Amino acid sequence: MDERKLVEKLKQGDENAFKTIVEAWQQMVYNTASGIVQNAEDAEDVTQEVFVKVYESIGSFKGDSKLSTWLYRITVTKALDHIRKKKTKKRFGIMQSLFGTGNEEAVEKPDFYHPGVKLDNKEKAAVLFKAMNHLPENQKIAFTLNKVEGLSYQEISEVMKTTVPAVESLLHRAKSNLRKWLEKHYENK
C-alpha cells in the first residue's frame, strides 16, 4: 500500500493500516532504540511508546517528510527521554542511600551485547557500546544512526533536522572521542 494512503487510513482510525505500519517498521524502531538505550527490555518499552505515539499523533503528521524519518525522530526522542528518566531515578536512589532511607545497592550498568553483532566481534562491540555512552547526545545519536541503523549522512541530517556537513562534523568528533576513550580503556586494562 502507498505510504500516503496508509497514513490517510490511519488518520481515519483504520486499525489494519496501523498494523501494517507497526509490522513494516518495528524492526527499524526496535534496532534504533536498542542502539541508544542498550538494553533489550528498555528497547521493547521504547518501541511500544513510539508506536503508541504514532497512533495518537498521526493527525499531526503533515507528510512533509517521509514516514520513516518521522518514526526515527520519535524513536530518538523517546529513547533519550527513557535514558533521562532512568538517570533521574538513579540519582534519587543514590540520595536515598546517602541519607540511609533506601536499601537499594548502586547497580552498575551491565555490558550490552547487541544480538546482531558477529560472534568474533561481540566483546569488542560491547566495549564500543560502553564507550558510546560517554559521547555527547548528538554525537551518540549520529553515530548510532550511522553504525547501528546504517543510515547515510543525508538520511541522518533529515532525522536530526540539520545539514550534511553538520552530520559529518558530529561523526568525526564522535569517532575522535571514542578513540580517546578506547585508548584509555585498553591502556588501563
Add this chain to the structure above:
Amino acid sequence: MNNKNDIQKLVNETLNSLEGLQKAEPRPFLFTRVMARIKRDEDTLWEKLAALIAKPAIAFATVILFLAINAFVLFQASGNNSSNTQETSLVAGNDFGLSVSSLYDINPEQNDIVQK
C-alpha cells in the same frame, strides 16, 4: 612501542566491530502489545478524570462555582428589573403631568413678572 601499536590495533578493531551488524528484532506479536497499551492508556485517562472529579475539594469547588454563577445571573437580572421600574414611573409621571421636572414649572406666575 609494540604495546602502543597493539592498543591502536585494538582500538581500530573495536571501532569497526559493528561492521556487518544484523538488525535486532523485537519479540513476536508487538502489535498486540501496542494495542493493549493504547487501550490501557485510554482507560487510565478516564479513570484519572473520574477520580479527579470525585475528589471532595473539586466537587465542593464545582458546587460553589455553580452557585456563584447562579447568584451573579440573578443579581444581574434583578438590577435590570429595578432600573426598568424607575424608567416606567418617570414616563407615567410625564404623561399624566404628575412629575416636576424644573423650577420654572413650579411657579409659572413669577416667571411672567420677571419677563415684564
